[in-house]
Amino acid sequence: MTDPLVARMRPFGTTIFAEMSALAVRTGAVNLGQGFPDTDGPKEMLDAAAEAIHNGANQYPPGPGIPALRAAIGAHQQRFWGLDYDPDGEVLVTAGATEAVAATILALCEPGDEVVCFEPYYDSYAAAIALAGAVRRPVTLRPDAGGHYAVDPDELRGAFGPRTRMVLLNSPHNPTGKVFTRAELALVAELCQAHDVYAVTDEVYEHLVFTDAATPHVPLATLPGMRERTLRISSAGKTFSCTGWKIGWASGPRELVSAVLRVKQFLTFVNGSPFQPAIAIALGLPDDYFSEFRAGLQAQRDLLVAGLRDAGFGVLLPEGTYFVTADITPLGGTDGVEFCRSLPERSGVVAVPTQVFYDHEDAGRRLVRFAFCKRPAVLNEAVARLRKN
Numbered sequence: 001m002t003d004p005l006v007a008r009m010r011p012f013g014t015t016i017f018a019e020m021s022a023l024a025v026r027t028g029a030v031n032l033g034q035g036f037p038d039t040d041g042p043k044e045m046l047d048a049a050a051e052a053i054h055n056g057a058n059q060y061p062p063g064p065g066i067p068a069l070r071a072a073i074g075a076h077q078q079r080f081w082g083l084d085y086d087p088d089g090e091v092l093v094t095a096g097a098t099e100a101v102a103a104t105i106l107a108l109c110e111p112g113d114e115v116v117c118f119e120p121y122y123d124s125y126a127a128a129i130a131l132a133g134a135v136r137r138p139v140t141l142r143p144d145a146g147g148h149y150a151v152d153p154d155e156l157r158g159a160f161g162p163r164t165r166m167v168l169l170n171s172p173h174n175p176t177g178k179v180f181t182r183a184e185l186a187l188v189a190e191l192c193q194a195h196d197v198y199a200v201t202d203e204v205y206e207h208l209v210f211t212d213a214a215t216p217h218v219p220l221a222t223l224p225g226m227r228e229r230t231l232r233i234s235s236a237g238k239t240f241s242c243t244g245w246k247i248g249w250a251s252g253p254r255e256l257v258s259a260v261l262r263v264k265q266f267l268t269f270v271n272g273s274p275f276q277p278a279i280a281i282a283l284g285l286p287d288d289y290f291s292e293f294r295a296g297l298q299a300q301r302d303l304l305v306a307g308l309r310d311a312g313f314g315v316l317l318p319e320g321t322y323f324v325t326a327d328i329t330p331l332g333g334t335d336g337v338e339f340c341r342s343l344p345e346r347s348g349v350v351a352v353p354t355q356v357f358y359d360h361e362d363a364g365r366r367l368v369r370f371a372f373c374k375r376p377a378v379l380n381e382a383v384a385r386l387r388k389n
């Protein structure tokens with residue numbers, strides 16, 4: 001029999017995250033591959049979910065999400081970013097940011113439309129673009145003289161053309177930990193307006209920009225002329241350490257949100273009934289929760305970065321997210337995939353090769369990603385193992 005899988009999905013195997021987590025389980029290695037925390041989120045949120053289950057929130061919620069959660073999403077964006085979205089019609093609850101991204105691309109892209117994105121890109125983008133029959137136009141992020149990943153303005157300008165439908169911007173950026181600068185955001189905004197295209201922003205790490213970042217988190221939708229053409233996506237998984245709950249959301253102008261809902265209703269329809277009221281409570285936690293969460297992750301970043309440098313890796317300091325990328329060249333490595341496949345046996349640690357997130361693989365061949373969303377004791381153990389290597 002021939003492969004039953006449709007041709008457009010054949011280039012996509014098992015996700016690197018699933019492959020590397022399975023390898024960690026098989027080898028007993030410390031898993032710094034897939035980005036998920038090893039501690040639970042705020043107690044108020046956990047209690048609210050348990051209570052919701054016991055109080056009957058176990059059937060389909062309304063298609064766009066329960067009103068209390070949509071209101072909390074609106075209030076949270078107003079509180080932190082000064083953005084106003086009407087919870088009735090401009091906010092949509094989704095099955096994680098993953099579904100929001102997929103439904104948006106499927107809703108807005110005709111076959112052959114081009115999506116400008118930045119590589120290394122989050123793996124689900126490539127698959128969602130392919131499912132829509134659209135074409136990705138990746139712009140490569142490259143380390144600059146200051147040791148940060150940067151956008152080449154000419155390369156970005158060159159990626160926009162008559163077939164461009166949207167730019168897909170992830171900041172803070174997975175896997176590099178890059179936070180887009182004001183100048184980079186301004187150029188993205190200028191190009192979106194000049195070419196009259198949409199912007200779709202993936203801001204799942206919006207609360208993880210560290211205090212030493214050159215630019216704080218600036219949602220693209222806050223730039224002049226951008227709110228009306230931007231669909232802003234985020235999710236609860238990272239901010240509240242509940243990646244398995246899969247509660248995400250999209251906010252934007254009514255017509256865009258309504259287009260995404262049209263597709264989303266036939267993907268999952270709805271999800272996470274008892275988790276929705278719990279995330280509404282989490283989004284309303286005092287500012288201290290968000291600053292302490294960030295401070296904790298920043299300390300974990302510092303611990304892992306210092307350990308990786310000690311172990312001989314070339315490390316680019318991330319300004320945000322859960323992740324740090326490390327160059328394996330100083331350790332004699334030439335291929336990140338080979339390096340990561342053998343690292344559990346050699347050192348008892350799992351990392352993810354960044355190369356799989358590039359079209360121009362050479363740009364990422366020697367880079368690997370480590371996650372620091374783990375307890376300090378776990379990071380210390382990983383570092384001790386890597387130092388012995």
Ligand code: PMP
Binds near residue numbers: 035095097174202237
């Ligand atoms: N976008 C980025 C950049 C991510 O890192 C992730 C995974 N955490 C997602 C989207 C998916 O988010 P969710 O788990 O809410 O679907």
Ligand code: GLN
Binds near residue numbers: 017034
């Ligand atoms: N977002 C997580 C990461 O980047 C993993 C998500 C997944 O396994 N699909 O590691």
